[in-house]
Amino acid sequence: MDYLHVYGKNFELTDPIKAYIKDAADSLLKLGLDITGINATVSADERNGKKGFTFEFDIHVAKKGNVVITQKDKDVYAAIDLALARAKKVLRRYADKIKNHKNISLEEIMAAPMLEEEIQEALNYTDEVVPTPFDVDKPISVEEAVEILKNSNKYFIVFEDKSGKTRVLYKRTDGKFGLY
Incomplete structure (x- = not known):
């Protein structure tokens, strides 16, 4: 739990809420990104006599920076769930971007000569090429x-x-x- 820091503002954090936030943060780690730290903040708000909660994920991804997701709801668990869904969407997009633009590994570089040999082998086919007359009698539109x-x-x-x-x-x- 070194990577996760949970804070409460105007709100007493109970053990079940802390455990729920930890499970949410653990699910973000499964995306395979280099997440170095997560700050989670729960705040209680009361406006016009109505209680509400604000949940904020501040996720630090190495070589990317911070991803901050803030979600408000009248239920603290709903706010956590909504923020988690938004965070997963943002981080999944980033993970897909990394996968689609990844660097070539040493194994792929070493395999390149094999691919070149396969291409040369395919080009050395034994089928006969049949010449076709080139019909350019007059210019056409x-x-x-x-x-x-x-x-x-x-x-x-x-x-x-x-x-x-x-x-x-x-x-x-x-x-x-x-x-x-």
């Missing part, structure tokens, strides 16, 4: 090229447009056409 491609069983065509540029028109998987 992009609209004409779309009509030609629609009416053929080809996946792409190479043509010269009206400005003299060589273009490639291809069928996309979503049914639309792409143009280079």
Whole structure:
């Protein structure tokens, strides 16, 4: 419980509430981030004769900084639950961001030559390449090229447009056409 510090402002912290906060903080540690400390503060508020509670998580994540989540509710346990859900959402997004942008490990670097060999092996196929005549008789518009491609069983065509540029028109998987 070194990482967790629980405080009460205008509120007497009972053992069940402390245990509930500890369980909530432990669930944040399961996200796999380098959380170095959590401060949890419970405050009692009374406005216009109505009692309410404010719960605050101040979570320190190494190399990220502090994540502060504040939640108000008329029930202290509900405030803790709502703050926990919000904290998990924020930290999960950060964890996903780290996973998607992680550095390459030494094992992955060592495996790279194997991948290169596999690519070279795949390129050395023995299938025969059949040359196809290049049909560029006269420049055509992009609209004409779309009509030609629609009416053929080809996946792409190479043509010269009206400005003299060589273009490639291809069928996309979503049914639309792409143009280079």
